[in-house]
Amino acid sequence: MVSEKILKLFFMSSRPHALSVVSGQARRRAQIELGAFRLRPGERPAWIELGLGYEERAAWRRLAAASGLSVDVWVALQVEWTLVVEDIGAEQAGRLVERAKAAAALPTLAPTEELRAWVAYLLASSAPSDDLPSLALPQRLLARLRPADLERELHARLADASIDDAAAVELAAANVGMTLEAWAYRESAGISSG
Secondary structure, three states: OHHHHHHHHHHOOOOOOOOOOOOOOOOOOOOOOHHHOOOOOOOOEEEEEOOOOHHHHHHHHHHHHHHOOOHHHHHHHHHHHHHHHHHHOHHHHHHHHHHHHHHHHOOOOOOOHHHHHHHHHHHOOOOOOOEOOEEEEEHHHHOOOOHHHHHHHHHHHHHHOOHHHHHHHHHHHHHOOOOHHHHHHHHHHHHHHO
16 A cells, blocks of 8 residues: 555656655665775685795785785785786787776776675775785685695796786776686687687
């Protein structure tokens, strides 16, 4: 009965095509603290212990802070990007970064709330968070690394990677609901065939 009255009132309004909220409550969303991201949404974390000294931990924190990322995200993006560059080559990777920057410049809405928060996190500069010398890495990335030489391999990958390139590709990927790796391989195949 009440809903009939609301419908009649709404449809019999003297203002043509007027929209108004007659009852109800907006859905409440949990606020996601931007500094809370340790990994990309949906990743399965693998915790590893590193033998980092105080100076090295401080350096990683400084570099992550300069990028506006948590240490875990800063490491994961660079590791993933170096794996992609190894697979497709430096020349192709350069073209991918150009495509990623062009794609990120277009108005896009990531497909899920979590990915929208992730994109906002990538675009904002937030205080870094970490549990060094413990590090969370996505299991899918850890599976591609050599476990016996993990710490040395991480150091080498961080020395070779461009966090700016990695973040640009991750931003383009997240906007369409893909991982950096998946987006890069899809775009690389398009560059190769085009």
